[in-house]
Amino acid sequence: MxxxxxxxxxxxxxxxxxxxxxxxxxxxxxxxxxxxxxxxxxxxxxxxxxxxxxxxxxxxxxxxxxxxxxxxxxxGISLEFTETRSNDRSTGGVNSDVIALSQRFGMLMAEYHQSIADGVISATEAKRLLKETLALQKVLIDMKLHLEDEGA
Incomplete structure (x- = not known):
């Protein structure tokens, strides 16, 4: 395949x-x-x-x-979400996004550290890393939207 x-x-x-x-x-x-x-x-x-x-x-x-x-x-295309989701853009703003970004990145790094401890990333570990990466991506999208709102 x-x-x-x-x-x-x-x-x-x-x-x-x-x-x-x-x-x-x-x-x-x-x-x-x-x-x-x-x-x-x-x-x-x-x-x-x-x-x-x-x-x-x-x-x-x-x-x-x-x-x-x-x-x-x-x-090679990036997506932009315009629909309000659980991370509502009307609340928090960029400062909250920076905090959420730091937290999610910390979680991703902790997951990576745990996954690579034995020198090999298993399929299960890769799935957990992917899940954390997607969560980080969602925070980045919210941050991008907040920055676009402030710049408008």
Missing amino acids: AIVGRYLKKHTEALVKDVGIEAACALTGKSKATLGRYYSDYDEHAERFMPVDAVAALEEAATFPHVTAALAELK
Whole structure:
């Protein structure tokens, strides 16, 4: 399977797990088995990817647009969130963002330190690092939006 295919399948899996498998089934009208095939890395499922309408339905319910972000990253594009999320832009401002950024970065470094202690980053450790990286990315996006609001 091509590297791009594996990358998209990993982000598809993250999307389904973000929403929850039962909720993902209800939102897409697909079975657990079908959803599993969309992110399976077995050769028999190498060419099987989640349809765009299913991705859109899941990303509407997810905390982060995993597949859309992956596609953007593959093309060298950065995304900008305009919808108010749990980190409401109307509260806090840049000072709160700097504090949150420091905290999230500290958590990422702690996770990295723990993961690299034995000299190898396992698949589970990589997933935890990815989760922390995505949380840090969300804080950076909020900070960017606050700075744009102040500059307007």
